[in-house]
Amino acid sequence: MSAGELRRVSLNGKEVAYTLMRCRRRTIGMRIDGRxxxxxxxxxxxxxxxxSALKDKADWIISKLDEWxxxxxxxxxxxxxxxxxxxxxxxxxxxxxxxxxxxxxxxxLWNDEGKQFELALAPAFTAQQIEKSVMAWYRGQATSCFSExxxxxxxxxxxxxxxxxxxxxxxLWGSCNTRGVVSINWRLIQMPLHLxxxxxxxxxxxxxxxxxxxxxxxxxxxxxxEYREARKELKKLG
Numbered sequence: 001m002s003a004g005e006l007r008r009v010s011l012n013g014k015e016v017a018y019t020l021m022r023c024r025r026r027t028i029g030m031r032i033d034g035r036x037x038x039x040x041x042x043x044x045x046x047x048x049x050x051x052s053a054l055k056d057k058a059d060w061i062i063s064k065l066d067e068w069x070x071x072x073x074x075x076x077x078x079x080x081x082x083x084x085x086x087x088x089x090x091x092x093x094x095x096x097x098x099x100x101x102x103x104x105x106x107x108x109l110w111n112d113e114g115k116q117f118e119l120a121l122a123p124a125f126t127a128q129q130i131e132k133s134v135m136a137w138y139r140g141q142a143t144s145c146f147s148e149x150x151x152x153x154x155x156x157x158x159x160x161x162x163x164x165x166x167x168x169x170x171x172l173w174g175s176c177n178t179r180g181v182v183s184i185n186w187r188l189i190q191m192p193l194h195l196x197x198x199x200x201x202x203x204x205x206x207x208x209x210x211x212x213x214x215x216x217x218x219x220x221x222x223x224x225x226e227y228r229e230a231r232k233e234l235k236k237l238g
């Protein structure tokens with residue numbers, strides 16, 4: 001297989017970079033991952049055929065590249081001045097003149113005393129220490145926020161306040177087991193409040209309907225009418 005050649009093509013009015021690789025194969029193959037678009041082609045395939053194939057798949061390519069871009073943007077960087085989302089807003093990790101480590105709104109002045117969180121970090125810290133401290137901050141914020149929203153929606157639904165557990169699942173935003181324990185993924189604290197409310201309303205509705213029947217969605221809609229829009233938004237986030 002030859003070394004990759006970096007090329008560009010216009011797809012749906014957008015310039016897209018891709019790596020072209022000639023190899024022993026009979027058809028044109030495309031792959032999109034964290035490194036971008038890679039196109040593998042038969043050794044004697046013409047560039048005209050390659051560009052034609054890319055344009056035929058333009059919608060798919062643009063969609064997948066956007067998915068990977070969004071996925072990268074949600075990755076956390078464990079360093080000073082790193083950005084950490086909370087309830088849909090960016091917060092910045094910074095060290096004040098006093099030497100105290102704190103979280104401050106990224107869109108506001110760092111010395112805004114009205115809105116900041118202090119973290120348990122020494123002036124000199126490692127990436128591992130930042131991760132440990134920030135994760136403790138996230139867990140505290142998640143427990144407080146989720147508990148509050150569960151109380152609101154349990155009251156609306158007319159059910160007893162269920163136990164809450166923070167979840168670390170890779171593919172579920174929330175769950176409710178047959179014992180009535182509600183689990184909410186800690187990552188949800190990074191999302192806007194309306195998405196947290198949807199997941200809470202969804203899981204609490206399982207206390208009445210332990211399924212996804214029409215009766216279940218009717219229950220969800222009774223306490224969270226905009227559930228369809230929120231559900232679509234969460235699916236886009238992955």
